[in-house]
Amino acid sequence: MIGILGYYSTQFGELWDRSLFDLVQESINGVLSSSGIEKKQIDAVFFSNMMSGILENNLHGSSKISQLLKTNIPIFRCEAACASGGIAVHLATQYLKANSGKTVLVVGAEKMTDFSPEETVGGLMAAASGEEQEAGLTFPGLYALLAQVYLAKFSYSRTHLAAVTVKNHFHGSLNQKAHFKNTITIEQVLQSPQVAFPFGVLDCSPISDGSSALILSSNRDVLKKASNTCSIIASEVATDSISLAGRSALDELSATVIASEKSFKVAKMKRTDIQVAEVHDCFTIAEILAMEDLGFWKKGDGGKRVIQYETMIGKSSSLVVNTSGGLKASGHPVGATGIKQVGEIYLQLTGQAQGRQLKRVKHGLAHNVGGSGGTAVVTILGI
């Protein structure tokens, strides 16, 4: 069994007085302290970060973390665009399964707000194809193309998309670490400045700074001693063509469909066994597609189901989604996001989610996407 026995996240937001490795240091100290694990118990580190090379000429993070930790243990940097964190968790589980270590640290971070919007947005486009970059597309633009296909095909409107923002900002208002803690109405989303039709700015997740960290272990004694643990039941990865032009369909992300199928097969579980999920809502349409592609909702049903707010805290439904506030309200420091998603499920499963704690949660799922769907990671967790 591979278990999670600790999680810590820094504040997400515009943290202009903190450097990338300031944030990494805080989340490492935080997770060691909250888990009661000592530094010398850590056998390896998996570090996720997407953009520090482009934005601050800062690579070779393995060695930079070696210096922070004053250690010579193996450290691995993982990059898969916005799925970097999910990939780091996945490769950490491989390392434990290979029995190359017993207890590992997974830490992700991104520092995005110190740069001009052009620099950050330009750098994010490194996760798309060269052709898409040359065409002048941005990520709001790419996901807007998916949204246009979806809305047209299934006859939904911007109001349906906006319901995702309303729910996730309500959840964010319950999360002290969230980038945004304000609630938002449908009208505010619809009236927000247009970014790329059909998206207003309030359909889009923000540019954030932040770092998150997890401790994973396969050591039974260590897991037994820990106060709060859950297990990683399945972690599966799938990839897809980087270009939208190379995809077989634009109303789904095939990588999510494949990673989800594999995960539920490995876990020997049904969709209805999941009570809480963090899904990759980089844009409002992305949460709707994710709910369908993960198999929670039938293809095309997303619009009518999201508007019923059935996955919102307090609606006493069987599945609550993005209790952290999702990428939309919790924020999206890229390298940290996939780790925060798994961490949020850990908090829910171990009863540590404070004001947003759900009742009777036994199994949860985290879903992390890179780019416009070129990589997807699905992690199923349980207590």
Next chain:
Amino acid sequence: MIGILGYYSTQFGELWDRSLFDLVQESINGVLSSSGIEKKQIDAVFFSNMMSGILENNLHGSSKISQLLKTNIPIFRCEAACASGGIAVHLATQYLKANSGKTVLVVGAEKMTDFSPEETVGGLMAAASGEEQEAGLTFPGLYALLAQVYLAKFSYSRTHLAAVTVKNHFHGSLNQKAHFKNTITIEQVLQSPQVAFPFGVLDCSPISDGSSALILSSNRDVLKKASNTCSIIASEVATDSISLAGRSALDELSATVIASEKSFKVAKMKRTDIQVAEVHDCFTIAEILAMEDLGFWKKGDGGKRVIQYETMIGKSSSLVVNTSGGLKASGHPVGATGIKQVGEIYLQLTGQAQGRQLKRVKHGLAHNVGGSGGTAVVTILGI
């Protein structure tokens, strides 16, 4: 057992008419063809690349390879500066040990010569600390500091360093894929334009384009059917402080010492069991330090031993080093280097090294370093 059953490398050099993914495509096609493995047999891909984010705003290589291969399998990008390739091989072995796949492709590539020297050299400094970047250091400068300490402490001269270049260019002259195939004399090295004392330009490995690929498998049937296989006996990683200022010693790379000790312990082998090695000679001093840090030579003996050319082909010694030409003559397309090193040992062990083939080689070692020693990977292979 984890075996290697195929290796392919593109030409290394200034390949101005080839893009990064042109090179990746050639090496993938080449390794599938030479190994007789079909694309559908590949369960996962590990892709190593350092600088494409910085140099061409090109990240999320996992998805780009998904598009090339028309596949949805898991693909992972690895980055540890100049040790990216060694790390990719290491993580691929973890994946096989974890039994998450049976046959995996490891491919590394770097495209470095299409940019201004300032861009490429500036980008390479992303592998060093922020302080070292701000101080105006370059990698020749960092390794020159190590060389100065070593030469002063053990009373050697530039001539001792130059012997590394002479040997490795002779080896490169036997390797059709090498960036440089010309032999070089001690006098030419000593008279070459000074880069950073004590280095002339001929003490330094070049900026190269290229891609290399390996097929690894844990499937006994697949390995049995393959014409040429060797096994990975050990693969170990260690890290160290990114800044030279944070190191305990400047006449050794501690990460190499630690990774080497661990590898020989896992392999249950002695240094004298190794007949062929590829060591990380990014600069002449680096090969001398590597030979000592790996435990082949006593600390401080490197200068007097290298000048005897005992590790050169044809000297009928017990250990021959850098038969590919090393980074110095074979070239150093960063993401490919660690994979080419393992590939060269594979060629030697399976009798495919053509004009530079050694006789009676049973065990070999590959040694890959990131930055100025912040990451080291040691791989021991055997037949």
